Amino acid sequence: xxxxxxxxxxxxxxxxxxPGFTIAAVLALALGVGATTAVFTLLDRVVLRPLPYxxxxxxxxxxxxxxxxxxxxxxxxxxxxMDYRGLSQVFxxxxxxWYPQLNLTETGRDPMRVxxxxxxxxxxAVVGVQPVxxxxxxxxxxxxxxxxxxxxxxxxxxxxxxxxxIVVRVITLNSQPYxxxxxxxxxxxxxxxxxxxxxxxxxxxxxxRGAHFMESLFRLxxxxxxxxxxxxxxxxxxxxxxxxxxxxxxxxxxxxxxxxEIEGYVRPALFALFGAAA
Numbered sequence: 001x002x003x004x005x006x007x008x009x010x011x012x013x014x015x016x017x018x019p020g021f022t023i024a025a026v027l028a029l030a031l032g033v034g035a036t037t038a039v040f041t042l043l044d045r046v047v048l049r050p051l052p053y054x055x056x057x058x059x060x061x062x063x064x065x066x067x068x069x070x071x072x073x074x075x076x077x078x079x080x081x082m083d084y085r086g087l088s089q090v091f092x093x094x095x096x097x098w099y100p101q102l103n104l105t106e107t108g109r110d111p112m113r114v115x116x117x118x119x120x121x122x123x124x125a126v127v128g129v130q131p132v133x134x135x136x137x138x139x140x141x142x143x144x145x146x147x148x149x150x151x152x153x154x155x156x157x158x159x160x161x162x163x164x165x166i167v168v169r170v171i172t173l174n175s176q177p178y179x180x181x182x183x184x185x186x187x188x189x190x191x192x193x194x195x196x197x198x199x200x201x202x203x204x205x206x207x208x209r210g211a212h213f214m215e216s217l218f219r220l221x222x223x224x225x226x227x228x229x230x231x232x233x234x235x236x237x238x239x240x241x242x243x244x245x246x247x248x249x250x251x252x253x254x255x256x257x258x259x260x261e262i263e264g265y266v267r268p269a270l271f272a273l274f275g276a277a278a
Contacts, residue, residue: 059259074212075212079209099116117196121141
């Protein structure tokens with residue numbers, strides 16, 4: 001106790017003698033503690049905690065690989081994706097999407113570029129998160145010519161003032177009308193900070209096996225391991241390589257846990273920030 005009292009007295013004398021230096025030191029300490037706390041909070045949410053989805057350990061991303069071209073993580077061909085999705089012995093279901101560029105326009109307001117994906121109708125079912133307003137996308141068919149979007153809570157509040165009548169309202173994206181089918185829960189913006197999820201409007205099976213531009217999310221069957229899934233993917237891609245040699249001869253596919261893929265994008269930067277803040 002005596003030591004603490006002496007320290008307090010010393011600090012008080014120092015403050016009186018050099019108030020500018022002392023205040024600067026305290027502010028620097030406060031900023032350092034604040035930065036460390038902020039980075040650790042982000043590190044905890046992104047890396048240390050499990051993903052906020054049902055059974056997150058069953059969620060996988062599948063990538064295509066090509067050793068001949070030295071490609072270890074390539075987006076999927078839409079036609080190949082449909083074949084992978086058909087591996088019902090290891091997968092409950094799978095969704096796929098790509099990243100169009102969309103501009104939101106409204107009369108009397110500046111156009112706004114929105115982060116968006118065009119995704120299969122089962123996307124939210126595969127993730128395991130549904131809109132808090134509206135019904136979202138009908139589960140079937142897998143794609144539809146119907147122009148429907150779901151928007152993020154952030155976009156709903158910032159652009160539409162949290163109007164509960166937003167559901168079934170028609171908005172304009174790239175000069176085309178889209179009906180708003182729902183609003184997602186606050187904080188949900190998977191993947192890549194998305195604000196608009198557009199329902200897929202074309203048949204994946206009618207595209208080219210040689211075009212690799214779609215990302216995907218697969219949900220494992222309960223009790224199935226990622227090693228089993230990868231074994232099935234390898235067997236299938238070997239067969240596809242024989243049957244479609246012109247487009248698939250050197251292509252394989254691999255599955256990786258969604259949590260690892262998300263961490264892989266941000267883990268190095270977060271740990272670097274954490275080290276700098278500490």
